[in-house]
Amino acid sequence: MLRRYADILESWKGTKYLDGHSQKGVGVDCVNFVDRVWNELWDMKFPTLPEYPPQVSLHNPHIVVRVGLIMRNRYPIYRIRDPKGFDECPPGTALVGMLKRSGRKWPGHAMLVGPDGKSIWHSIEGSGVAQIGDFAQRWNIARAWVPKEKLCLQD
Numbered sequence: 057m058l059r060r061y062a063d064i065l066e067s068w069k070g071t072k073y074l075d076g077h078s079q080k081g082v083g084v085d086c087v088n089f090v091d092r093v094w095n096e097l098w099d100m101k102f103p104t105l106p107e108y109p110p111q112v113s114l115h116n117p118h119i120v121v122r123v124g125l126i127m128r129n130r131y132p133i134y135r136i137r138d139p140k141g142f143d144e145c146p147p148g149t150a151l152v153g154m155l156k157r158s159g160r161k162w163p164g165h166a167m168l169v170g171p172d173g174k175s176i177w178h179s180i181e182g183s184g185v186a187q188i189g190d191f192a193q194r195w196n197i198a199r200a201w202v203p204k205e206k207l208c209l210q211d
Contacts, residue, residue, distance in 0.1 A: 061148060062171040064096050065187070072184040075110035086166040087123055089179040090150045093168060094131055094203065102130050133201040145200045147171045152199035
């Protein structure tokens with residue numbers, strides 16, 4: 057399963073960042089990237105997430121919360137409370153970076169812990185889908201979501 061996860065991530069590499077999109081090789085934003093990878097990894101047949109305005113995390117955090125609820129309903133997940141970094145999160149964990157808006161924290165960026173348990177995979181404006189090292193440590197990671205029955209991505 058770990059090899060499959062690595063192959064799926066590699067197949068998305070280079071897909072450009074495109075708000076509200078979810079098509080491999082064409083364009084994907086951060087939350088659709090997490091959704092489509094999990095969907096493919098566990099052979100789910102969920103439709104793409106509903107369309108939402110560009111840069112929604114910056115302008116309408118309430119929509120972001122609704123999208124998060126859709127994700128939690130699709131994939132039974134549990135939250136790792138207050139992760140100190142992504143080093144305690146298993147491969148496949150979705151990390152949510154937070155932004156401060158109006159004195160409150162709102163979800164701002166979704167990422168996945170890579171198959172090595174150390175790298176981060178995400179889709180971000182400017183580079184699209186890419187693997188990076190310590191990017192998550194530069195974000196205020198306030199949420200780490202691990203799919204319940206899918207914890208062991210072992211081969």
